[in-house]
Amino acid sequence: MSTRSGLSCRQSCGNVLAPLHPSSVRVTYPDLPVARRRDEILAAMRSSQVVVVVGETGSGKTTQLPKMAIELSRELGLEGRIGCTQPRRLAATSVARRVAEELKVEVGKEVGWQVRFTEVCSKETRVKFMTDGILLAETQGDRSLKQYDAIIIDEAHERSLNIDFLLGYLKKLVTKRKDLRVVISSATLDAGRFAEFFGNCPVVEVEGRTFPVEDIFLPEWEGGERLREHVLRGVEFVTDLDSQGDVLVFLPGEREIRECAEMVQGRGFPNTEAVPVFARLSLKDQEKVFRPSGKRRIFMATNVAETSLTIPGIVSVVDSGQARVSRFSPQRQVQSLQIEMISQASARQRRGRCGRVREGICVKLYDEETLEMAPEFTDPEIRRSALSGVILRMLSLGLGDVREFPFIDPPGPRAVNEGWKTLEEVGAVAKRDQSKLTETGWRLAKLPLDPRLGRMLIESERRGVFEEVLIIVSGLSAMDVRERPQGKEEKADEAQRKFLDERSDFGVYLILWKCIGEFRDDKGKMRSNQMRKWCEKNFISFRRVREWLGVYSELRRSFRKKNGEAKEVSTPADVYAEVHKSILSGVPRQVGVWDKEKRHYHGVSNRQFAVFPGSGLFKQKRALWVLGFELVETSRLWARKLAEIDPKWVEEVVPHLCRSKFHSPYWDDQQGAVYGLEDVILGGLSVVEGRRVFFGRVNPKAAFEVFVREALVEGKLRGTNPVLQNLHWLKGVIFRGERKLRRVGYLWDEVAAYDFFFERMPVEINTSKAFYDLTKDPEEMGKLMVRFGDLIWEEGIEEQLKLFPDEVEHGGRQWPVNYVSDLEAEDDGLTFEVGIDELLRFPDYLASWAVSGLLGERVELLIRSLPKDWRRECQPVAERVDGFLEEWGNWEPQQDLLEALLEYLREKTGRAIDGMDESRLPGYLRAKIRVRDERGEVLGFGEDVREIKEKLAAVLRARREAAANEEWEMTGGEVWSFGELPVEAEGGVFPALVDEGETVGMRAFLDLEEAEESHRAGVTRLFLLEHVDHGVYVRKNFPLQMAGRFMLPLLPDGTMEELVKVAAEGSLGRMPRSEEEFEVAAQHGKGEWFGCAEKIAGALEGLSDADGRVREWMDRNRQDRHLGEVVLQMEEQRAWLLRAGFAWKAGYDRMKRYQRFFHGMEERISRLDTQPLLRDEEKQDQFLPLWDEWMIQWQERPEAVRLWEIGWMLEEWRLQLFAPGVPHVGKTSAKRIENALGI
Template sequence: MPDWDYPDLPVSRKREKILEAMRSSRVVVVVGETGSGKTTQLPKMALELIRESAKGYPGKRAGRIGCTQPRRLAATSVARRVAEEMREREGGLVGYQVRFAEKVSEQTEIKFMTDGILLAETQRDRLLRQYDTLIIDEAHERSLNIDFLLGYFHGVLERRKDLRLVISSATLDAGRFSEFYRNAPVVEVEGRTYPVEDHFLPGEQEEELRHHVARAVDWISQVDDRGDVLVFLPGEREIRECAKLLEGRFLPDTEILPVYARLSLAQQQQVFQSSERRRIVLATNVAETSLTIPGIVYVIDSGLARISRFNPGRQVQRLQVEQISQASARQRRGRCGRVREGVCLRLYDEFDLEQAPEFTDPEIRRSSLAGVVLRMKALRLGDVRQFPFLDPPSPRAVSEGFRTLEEVGALESRQGELTEVGKQLARLPLDPRLGRMLLEARERKVLGEVLIVVAGLSVMDVRERPPEKESKADEMHAAFEDPESDFVSLLNIWHAMREFRKDHRRWHRNQLRRFCERKFFSMRRIMEWDQVARELGRLVKEQYGKGPKPLPEERREWGDFTEIHKSILAGMPRQIGFWDKEKRAYHGTGNRDFAVFPGSGLFGKKRPEWVLGFDLVETSRLWARKVAAILPEWVEEVAPQLCRSRYHSPAWDEQQGAVYGVETVQCGGLTLIPERRVHFGRVDPKSAHEVFVRDAILGDGIHAQCRYKDQLALVRAEVERAEHKLRRVGGLWSDEGAFDFFFERIPVEVSTAKGFHQWRLVDRNEERLMIRLSDVVWEEIAEELSLFPDAVECEGNSYRVIYRSALEAPDDGVTFEIGIDELSAFPGYLVSWGVPGIFEERVDLLMRSLSKWQRQACFPIADALAEFLALWQGWEPQCHLCAALAEFLSERSGHEIKEEDFNSERLPAQLRPKIRVYGDEGEELGLDEDVGPIRDSLAAILRGRKEEAANLQWEMTGGEIWSFGEVPFEDVSHLSEGAWSPDPVYPALVDEGTSVGMRAFIEREEAEESHRAGCVRLFLLEQCDHVDFVRRKLPLGPAFRLHAASLFPEGGLEEALIRCAADGALGKMPRSGEDFSKSSLAAKERLFDAAQRLCNGLEQAVESYHRVSEWMEAHRQDRHLGEVVQDLDEEISWLWREGFVWKAGFTRLSRYYRYFHGIEERLSRLESQPLVRDEEKRNRVLPLWERWIARWTECPEAVRLWEVGWMLEELRLAQFAPSQPREMRVSEKRIEKVLEELK
């Protein structure tokens, strides 16, 4: 017997059988229910066997016994228990190593550890040679680490014949383990239990779970109201609901104890303390195997559990309520009957139990495999699909593992080798995503901050929300929340605890405890957070020789938040989403829609456009927990391997001289960057080159003087002209031919203006780019084009012809273009003949436009057409085409056919040639099929140009004496031979106010008027002293001066009268200096008399005007005489119009009273004659007056219109006051004739 004892446990009774199995087989499977003693006694049996085998080999060092536990607490507590039973100290014969603690020495022969520690040791000791025996406890839990170890041992056992493996399981699924290890022996150990009675209590229709549980408690209470009850429920929410309902029933001598992971340690410990009252423990499936609650007599099994499942397609870890397996049902049943006979009350029927799966799915089949794949890659274990897993994961799950590693940049490619990042991640005992965050943070100089965040994400939420104090807890937690990042909220919590540190390692525990109680934090989880942070710091220091700096006390000294979040994003680049306004949710990668979890600091706040969620968990809906606002472009920066760019819309940028396009960056179906401008030559050189040739070369997008551009423009213009001539716009030029020409000659790598210029200036490359017509026009068109000349000769002159093919355009077809200076001499008939290319068709259609009998007389039309064409072939036209054609057809048919018989309007626009007149700047001045309307519309411009041309000879300015030589009445020296309208021009002096000039006029009347004003001004300048004397002595009566104030409000009466008097004094205006001198001396003598005559005449006119005005005011409202008053208003307004003194002239103004005396006579006749007589006369004058006044209003300076106005005044005198003297004989017909001539 060994030096230690075996307590009275079920497994001890199987000691010999177990030892025998271990002697006969290298792999043994031990199956025993929880509480049978497997965990504590199997290591002692293994040590006993080792020492037994070592007998006879004195001095031989035996290997260790390695025992794995799925949890740290179990590893340390079991090591402590075994050491006590073997009467050894911890760290001596029996030791342990967990994530944050290690008690192992050279003397240690039994080493308890977590399965993760053993996995880590495989990297340093691939065959685990330090161990003689390995015991895998709680193998029924089938965690990822356990399954990986079981598969790894499969290969190690083949290479190490001296290694023993013991697999300990609490379920009857031992056959799987046995088969996996070549039918290894199985030893079953009975549990230490009393009989258990099973009952089924299915739920009633639509019965809620909490009421169902309460009904089950009532059922048990009727049987026994003292035995403790353990209720298995799926989750925290269900536990809290049931607790609230049961507490509200005030069950006698009963306490309700909830047990779930988020409870504080003190609350959890209550279930292990004895009590005199009956306990009803409400627990999750954690109480199936990991937690042994003493004193349980009754079990209420809801049949439900919240199971974590990873969906590889949606990359979501789902916590969903599922029906438990039969194995779990047995485990729950086994929790009662430990102290006496027990009862298991199942809240479902027996059929549901039979239909349930036999065992719970192993974790490897419902979790992400990224860590497993990474570890396998690091251990070089080969293809994960061929690894000997006990339950091979699905191909989809494996693919998701590879995908995760690719996301964090751990693989060179999908299923490829590890990158440097991957190798570093494999050395960190962390989830690859968390490890990637640390690596990125180290590069971005925010390792201290991100390490704290990663540590916080590695433990359970430190915040507590007691059911009775939820609002208070939320209020306290809100002080630490950041509105844009839950990760910063973690930093805020960590920062708030800085005052409770003694140094960087120790805490003021009492103060921290009070702080946690006040702020509703779990001190146990904060300690664990601190431990994780320390361990991560140690790992970083081991890897890089230098640990992270602690979080600075001042927030402003913290690392850049952007860099912090980029580091976090590097670990989960696909856990992003953007706000979809229509769906009212965030749309994530893989077409997932999620919402921000209510526990997040961002919940209920202003929604960021883009967010990052640490994990996505699906319960009632898909929730994102631990959320932060991000910018989408960060994803491209930290995870470029996941981003896919699509390049499109390449276009030539003339300013930059390069081809730019649009880049759309996507990740997981999300558009990160919708439109980013990129240099297309760098991403798609061929496409960029095509755009360069099409838009830069052919589209004239290069701003530089290049010979090839000139040549291309010449060829393009030549083809364009040909297309319009032949009415085949777009039909001759070959874009393909032009593109191929340049594409074949310019190297494909050239897509920028700079690169092109560098290339073309080397080795005379530009010579190769001299394109020809034959390169872009693949037809023979020379003969056809000869019928459409660019110019037509006529009468020794050449007239340009242009062509346009545009049906709706006014210049569609053939157009003769001439400058405005050519318009006068242009032979108008030339347009009608067009050009040879349309001549035949035009003549044919003109002949067919004749009336029916005329066409019949010309039959056959085809013969007549041929004869006419032959007749005029090679002859220059001398008349209009229709005139020539009419003469020809008349002779041929014997019937008279006139020019106007042809209806050219029936011809299509392209067969009706036109003429366009353009100005000096090339602007269009006129376009028509006939030159006559153009000449009429441009008459004013022609006159102006004629004046301008003539004034090159005659124009002078600034004269104060006669320095103009002899001024003829007219001049014809400017006219060219053959001019269309050989009209002379009329030189005349011009009044410039303070001087006198000279110029030529087109209209004789305008010239005479200007010359009169110029001579008067020159006289006033020459005789200024005498003129001033006369101006001062003007004999103006008071009546006229009073009336003049209204006529000349700004003054100027004297000046107007002096000018008019000078006009009368001069008489006939001189045309030479000699004549002017004589006229000036004579006028000086006559000036005062002339002024006196004007003043006397105007005085009489004003006196008469006042009498007329009084009558008008008296009869203005008379309904019979109102029209007379209105007529007089118009007449008097014109008589007293502005400038009337000068415009009336000396002779007329000195007798101006005649018009007012005439009005008075008209008023007198109204008293003695019927009103109808006045109306008849008015009707004879009024139409002419209205026609004239309309013209005069438009052009009040026109001299000819002045004369018509005076003629109308004379007509009024003849009609209404025949006794008044008249200056001329006028009649209605004469005035009408003059008006017609003035059109």
């Protein structure tokens, strides 16, 4: 390398690096295998820009190669730095300290390090150890890496994404910088791949310091064996050979380590302990690995112990042959962690972990054939990982298409496509032009974050939740601070339960952050001792908390540096929603909806996943929609770090990833337009279902078709537009015609109607406004005026329909007719529609003739319904039908069709034809009548007009009465203001006063008895209202004697007031019908009122004595098997006589002699004592049937005046039958009562 090149480098770095004097650092080498090959390695570095050094772990590559680079730089007079990369941060810092110690210099000066967000370097630093990610990041600001004279890529065999990226980058860079030296350090024998990649560069192989190792294959038993049992068998085998040396057992994962450690510990090997080793170990458990315990130790480790971690003192290895390998599936967008058989290279690495202190043993828990069939090397990470970050970095660095970048093992096209897809999702590249970054893409490229996490931060700034999302993103970028030490899992879970958020695992970060923030003092500094105690108590890793804080601070600085200060946005109303929308922007395809039937979440691209058991949502009621930060496949597909979301957020946050499916267009009459439904879909999931949209915007052609079909043809568009009115009228004519001809669905041609409008209208018409605007043009309107013939299937229909009129004319009136064609309907056929007020005018015979279109068929079937002999006389039937129609068809009917037809047949045949059976006509030929009121409610329906009129007689009567009361009805009277009331008025109605309680009214009745009863009550009430004070006096001094007063409590409530009222009625005498008559009667009644009360009181006295003796007799004979029936009859009679309101219903004339009925019961009892019971029973046989019939009618109509009067007739007749010695009033007999009851 020329001095000029060195000066160029020094000048370019002059502002950064201080001069390095050759004598300032003395390079010495310990006795390590790589030091023994120093001369060979230096010679290779002099002769080639790129050198590959292969050596097993422990050969000294990591610490000694930087020293050789220092020597070469001195030799060439170069003053730049030597960059050394390490896959892990811990290795970078520890190796830097080790090399500084060997060079006897201070860390941070001549030897420095930088990991993620921490840098310990200065201008004097010549050897810089860093993670491979740091070197990649430096390429953004220093494309040619001019500050470095040499770059050493250590642990290249791990083939991480960063390593493969660096190797490709360096391959291109060495062609531009001839002064740059690159050393590739690998622990595997896959050196040929590296050498070939760098143009067959030199390869130096360094042997390790090892003792002989014996290989033993110990496959599982033929019958099958669980892993932990198999491992225990391997450990027992090693122990039998060497019970003192430490053992390293390689297992696929943490769960297997815990299971096997528990089983080995339970085996009880003497002076032995099982020690787990995996990445998530707590700090205390990690320290145990390197701290001697005085016991033999059996380390249970993952493949982290293959190359990354060197455990001292290992004598034996037990290799399960399994490893949990992370693989990204581009097809499913899932990162799986499946257990796989290790590669041959990994088997050699595991074997190399023993035999370093003395002879070793490597027990392989598989057979030799399985090893030979295993892949030679483990797939590089670039073949197993998502590539979005790699592609983004390449675009930002201008390195071209990822498919053309010189990777040792180029990624597959599916993985590349998935990487592009992810960048599209987060908005880093445009779908149409992937070669250029968007503004968001450039912002993402400047952030030291996975593009998905960076997208979350950018989105959060816009949504006003930057601080919250920064906390979460920082937590996602670091290791989980929560620990679950072995043996203390339940305690840890219990202590950490308070940090859980039932809706969101991301909320855990915010809760923890708030707790941690309480340990800051007033100046914002952490009180470390207090926080350390809190962390220990809650099983929180103090070290990881500090790392989380560091990531947070560095991300904040980085975001501020690259993007400026986060814009201040007002705090949103729903912080939860905005935080999770921000997270959603980074992982939009990680959503899922709960499937109740299959009991799992259904994700995009038909993925099914379950809630990871470590999630705070695991034991909660399943949220309908969730967002998962990552999907990981082990035994099944798990979603880790979940949160409940609203699916509508998806469309809001990533509309560019959603597609809309428009369907189900329909005519919306309210909007006057064609609307439809929209489903918003993300990867097969409907995040919005059934949203209404204007269909004319999304699919004008389909909207036009719906407009024609539904709005026009189906008649959903209504209005006064002539085109619509014409179409609707014609449709009505055709539909009625179908029912008339009983050919429903056979006349209306919907297709013809659709084609008519479809062919004559522009396709842009899909709203009522557009249609109305179109038809404003007279020419356009004319084109759309459809005709009857355009809408039907066949010709000649119009003539047939004339025989089925919509109205039948008879007697100068038009009677509407309705047609139904439905065999299941009660009104199938023809029905006359008659208003209740027109019913009495409807001829009883008119329905039998129906209409002309049905008459011929009716006549024929009636003739055929004749008995056989008569039917023979009417042959041929067709001629008889034609003859009848010709003779009778053109005349307005005046009699029933059946009568007219029989008359015609008798005349033509000369025989007394009879026996037609109208019931044999099918239902549609038997015309019906339907009666409605003014509200359209059906009051009567049937085929027999006379029967309907009889059934509606009461309704007709009520309507007649209501009509009359339009003239007569008055309310609210307190004095006589009604004029003179005739007993009967015009129209056959009977006016009368009405008792309204506090006032008196007037109305007309159709029944004289009801009118008289109402008038009696009304006049009496008016008298009471005018003489209130006198009424109070009568009530207070009512002349009841002792017996009457004892009787009163046994009577219904209100009886006393009724007695006063009845006495008032009696005092008035004949009921007045004019104001003058009333004044005279009232004046007279006031003086007679008390006298009438005395007469009623006297009757009550007599009633009381008799009733007492009757009740005493009934009590004695109630259980008598002969007289018990009589007791029941008397109880029923007594209950009716003393029912509520009995006094007023009886009236004054009956009440003053009311005791007669009770004296009658006494006489009947007396006769039972002196005459045979048989005689009483004979009288019962006469009386009880009429009493029972009356009781049935009375209970149905208890207020009917006529039935009350019949009741009094029965009581008088009862006296005649059972007590002839007691005077009775009026002439009564069984025949009179039967006639009154209508029997």
